[in-house]
């Protein structure tokens with residue numbers, strides 16, 4: 001028996017309801033399911049999100065989009081990164097929506113769609129300051145008219161990405177507002193050119209909680225839906241619990257060393273429990289000695305080195321813990337991926353995205 005992720009769908013639903021409450025009934029929600037839905041399982045999360053009101057999905061790569069289509073999902077899927085030209089055939093055949101930002105890629109997209117006798121929907125990506133992907137705001141109208149000049153293409157939307165929206169720090173809030181101003185101008189220039197911009201979208205999780213002026217026609221939440229909010233005013237409920245079990249109990253006598261280490265010997269008899277989960281499952285190596293897991297509702301510190309598939313906890317002399325007892329590494333009601341991440345100086349996003357290759361159980 002190894003590690004398992006338990007996914008509490010009711011918490012995901014309640015996070016969706018908070019987003020819905022923020023944006024109102026009319027706007028669309030595009031759920032970010034990149035990185036295997038931040039470690040929660042792309043297909044089950046996509047299906048659930050669509051059941052409870054999402055209308056679009058977003059992935060980072062073409063292969064993630066293909067996986068969703070092969071899983072039978074047929075709503076619009078945005079591919080958030082710029083694909084390579086040699087991925088265009090797959091994009092067309094799987095009806096994915098790339099974000100585009102240059103003339104050459106638009107022309108290649110038109111050819112790919114035409115070759116298959118299909119129409120491809122594109123969203124135009126504007127760079128308003130992140131400097132990652134996108135055209136300049138004053139190129140937007142030209143690129144939009146280029147897109148609509150091809151019979152095999154449609155302009156489905158216009159997007160930008162806000163790079164520091166999860167902060168209300170003065171300087172960063174001003175940066176975000178400037179990004180939004182540039183974006184508004186770009187969208188206006190497209191409309192002025194007589195082109196329908198389609199669905200206008202900008203907001204990630206941070207913008208949804210902090211920047212009401214970023215909602216436009218659709219929002220693109222990721223991390224908030226999985227339970228991590230940048231705002232105390234809009235707390236989200238963590239969705240994932242990482243759990244395993246005690247597989248062995250070792251009695252260490254007073255004065256004996258544990259793990260062959262001079263550094264770990266105990267001043268009283270103690271029991272060390274082995275837990276079958278490790279860094280191959282996404283538990284950071286650096287947690288040893290810094291973090292406690294929960295067994296029968298009580299915290300026990302991790303000791304010794306974390307192995308690929310196991311780690312150890314000091315249970316003390318008479319915890320009553322038995323083999324097969326559940327071990328909660330993090331989860332709602334106990335501790336969060338944020339608490340765990342802080343011990344190794346990382347964000348909860350990295351922790352939950354790192355939970356891979358283990359079975360998932362969906363509750364609710």
Ligand SMILES: *Cc1c(COP(=O)(O)O)cnc(C)c1O
Pocket residue numbers: 032034080161203204205206220221222223224
């Ligand atoms: C990842 C991503 C999002 C979602 O971001 P969160 O901070 O997780 O809400 C939205 N838009 C784009 C372009 C992204 O890459």
